[in-house]
Amino acid sequence: MPIALIDGNNFYVSCERVFNPTLENRPVVVLSNNDGCAVARSNEVKALGVKMGTPWFQMKDLARKHGIIALSSNYALYADMSNRMMSVLARYSPDQEIYSIDECFLGFDGFSNYDLEAHAREMRWQVRQWVGIPVCVGIAETKTLAKLANHCAKKSLAGEEGVCDFTRLSVSERSALFATIEVGEVWGIGPRMSRQLADRGIRTVEALRRADPKAIRREFSVVVERTVMELNGVPCLSLEEVAPAKQQIMSSRSFGNNVYDLEPLKEAVASYVATAAEKLRGQGSVAGMIQVYVRTNPHKENAPQYSKGLTIPLPDPSDDTLYLTRVALWGLRRVYRSGFAYQKAGVVLMNLTDAANQQASLFGAHRNNDRVMAVMDCVNAIWGRGTLRSAATGISKSWAMRRERMSPRYTTEWDQLPVAI
Amino acid sequence: MVCGVFSSRGQPTGHGGPVFPESGVIYVPGCPLLAQPVPAGFPSPATDYVETRLSLDEHLIEQEEATFFVRVQGNSMVGFGIHDGDLLVVDRSREPADRSVVIAVVDGQFMVKQVCRGPKGVLLRSSGPGHGDIFVGADQELSVWGVVRWAIHKVV
Numbered sequence: 001m002p003i004a005l006i007d008g009n010n011f012y013v014s015c016e017r018v019f020n021p022t023l024e025n026r027p028v029v030v031l032s033n034n035d036g037c038a039v040a041r042s043n044e045v046k047a048l049g050v051k052m053g054t055p056w057f058q059m060k061d062l063a064r065k066h067g068i069i070a071l072s073s074n075y076a077l078y079a080d081m082s083n084r085m086m087s088v089l090a091r092y093s094p095d096q097e098i099y100s101i102d103e104c105f106l107g108f109d110g111f112s113n114y115d116l117e118a119h120a121r122e123m124r125w126q127v128r129q130w131v132g133i134p135v136c137v138g139i140a141e142t143k144t145l146a147k148l149a150n151h152c153a154k155k156s157l158a159g160e161e162g163v164c165d166f167t168r169l170s171v172s173e174r175s176a177l178f179a180t181i182e183v184g185e186v187w188g189i190g191p192r193m194s195r196q197l198a199d200r201g202i203r204t205v206e207a208l209r210r211a212d213p214k215a216i217r218r219e220f221s222v223v224v225e226r227t228v229m230e231l232n233g234v235p236c237l238s239l240e241e242v243a244p245a246k247q248q249i250m251s252s253r254s255f256g257n258n259v260y261d262l263e264p265l266k267e268a269v270a271s272y273v274a275t276a277a278e279k280l281r282g283q284g285s286v287a288g289m290i291q292v293y294v295r296t297n298p299h300k301e302n303a304p305q306y307s308k309g310l311t312i313p314l315p316d317p318s319d320d321t322l323y324l325t326r327v328a329l330w331g332l333r334r335v336y337r338s339g340f341a342y343q344k345a346g347v348v349l350m351n352l353t354d355a356a357n358q359q360a361s362l363f364g365a366h367r368n369n370d371r372v373m374a375v376m377d378c379v380n381a382i383w384g385r386g387t388l389r390s391a392a393t394g395i396s397k398s399w400a401m402r403r404e405r406m407s408p409r410y411t412t413e414w415d416q417l418p419v420a421i
Numbered sequence: 422m423v424c425g426v427f428s429s430r431g432q433p434t435g436h437g438g439p440v441f442p443e444s445g446v447i448y449v450p451g452c453p454l455l456a457q458p459v460p461a462g463f464p465s466p467a468t469d470y471v472e473t474r475l476s477l478d479e480h481l482i483e484q485e486e487a488t489f490f491v492r493v494q495g496n497s498m499v500g501f502g503i504h505d506g507d508l509l510v511v512d513r514s515r516e517p518a519d520r521s522v523v524i525a526v527v528d529g530q531f532m533v534k535q536v537c538r539g540p541k542g543v544l545l546r547s548s549g550p551g552h553g554d555i556f557v558g559a560d561q562e563l564s565v566w567g568v569v570r571w572a573i574h575k576v577v
Contacts, residue, residue: 021530021531021564088487130514131487132513417492418489418491421494
């Protein structure tokens with residue numbers, strides 16, 4: 001079955017450009033939370049040699065010289081644009097796996113009479129026209145190859161007009177192409193694995209494709225063996241149309257400014273619990289354990305350092321924000337020490353199980369506020385996150401993220417719509 | 422049970438739905454009724470005739486993924502019944518036809534204009550005091566962002 005991987009080009013930057021055409025053809029970066037480092041770069045910025053993850057303060061000179069425009073991440077906008085893009089793409093196949101905010105796989109089982117390349121060009125055109133986002137499409141027999149084909153489309157190594165279909169290439173054409181691509185471009189082969197493979201003389205995609213899967217399994221892992229098989233067109237990874245329920249849910253963030261006191265820390269932790277618990281209920285799970293942690297900034301080496309976490313098992317698995325908040329704040333009071341400049345706090349919900357088949361507790365003291373939670377999720381879905389929340393999350397939020405360069409939430413707030421004269 | 426619905430700004434929201442104090446149920450528009458009190462009396466004779474209430478979304482939006490809302494600033498299009506502060510429903514899935522009202526991008530700025538095709542190019546027409554038309558020659562690129570389908574004007 002042919003598989004396509006469709007992925008938005010410089011997705012966050014492209015979302016910003018849809019509503020702010022003055023950003024077109026100019027160097028643009030989108031910064032991570034707290035305006036920390038580059039998480040999306042326009043082609044113009046890539047051409048200046050700015051790498052993914054470069055801290056903003058390191059780019060400032062370059063930015064001044066070349067007029068780089070930096071924006072804070074506007075996740076409300078990106079999420080809405082992603083939903084639009086995914087639902088347009090869903091029209092092109094009944095099998096869709098949404099892999100991340102800006103990429104999805106489409107399976108083409110039973111499309112043998114279709115000209116898939118024309119199909120791909122059409123979806124590319126439609127996403128661009130309807131949503132405004134430029135995408136590239138890679139088509140091949142396996143997910144790993146489709147990813148690689150997408151890379152080739154994006155870098156114009158093969159295919160044309162942002163579409164690359166490996167199924168059209170002959171065996172020798174593929175070999176020649178794969179021999180020009182570094183092994184690190186393969187899905188799942190990170191920088192460390194690339195170095196290990198290079199030590200064994202495997203530097204290109206073609207070399208990895210020709211490696212003996214059994215030997216690779218012995219030397220590395222079954223995961224890399226599967227990658228080799230997939231590169232040879234043997235599907236080992238199936239399309240997962242429904243994302244598997246997460247085994248743990250994390251919610252943490254660095255603070256906008258350092259936090260010293262327990263009170264703002266409590267507000268932050270309560271907010272993180274609220275976010276995590278909403279996700280927990282969204283996937284229909286309950287948590288059996290909760291971890292809470294705080295730490296100072298490890299990069300400030302001359303400041304006193306402290307880092308501490310506490311994992312608390314729950315007698316009754318729960319998805320109740322109020323209950324989980326109480327437990328997390330109990331844990332926070334135990335890990336908190338005064339006199340430190342805290343930079344980050346977080347909570348992790350663990351031991352997740354299906355809410356539907358819960359085991360009754362021997363003590364049975366705790367009863368979930370199911371209906372309160374249902375109302376809370378409903379209200380927050382309609383009027384925005386945090387409309388209805390536990391008072392523990394605080395009101396002033398002195399610890400909240402810095403997002404000084406954020407564009408308006410053009411599609412999710414009535415008072416921030418794009419303006420036309 | 423407390424049944425107030427408050428916005429994050431601490432004000433009671435105007436669209437908080439009806440509250441049934443005796444049952445402790447909040448009716449939230451757009452969400453299924455969480456727990457409907459079931460009366461034991463005579464069943465409603467209208468039960469068999471229940472139809473979905475009219476929805477403005479359905480009326481105004483043809484292609485959900487391609488529809489965006491844009492706010493009008495200024496009076497360059499009053500002649501077309503588009504006023505300062507109006508809300509435009511813009512559909513990016515449509516091709517602009519001759520005489521369509523569109524959101525055009527001119528020097529990086531969104532403008533509401535009417536497209537008038539001519540032999541030598543396209544005229545972007547305004548219709549308000551002090552607003553001129555813009556001519557886009559056949560050799561220039563005309564950037565249409567989307568086609569305006571509705572202008573929603575608040576009365577009074």
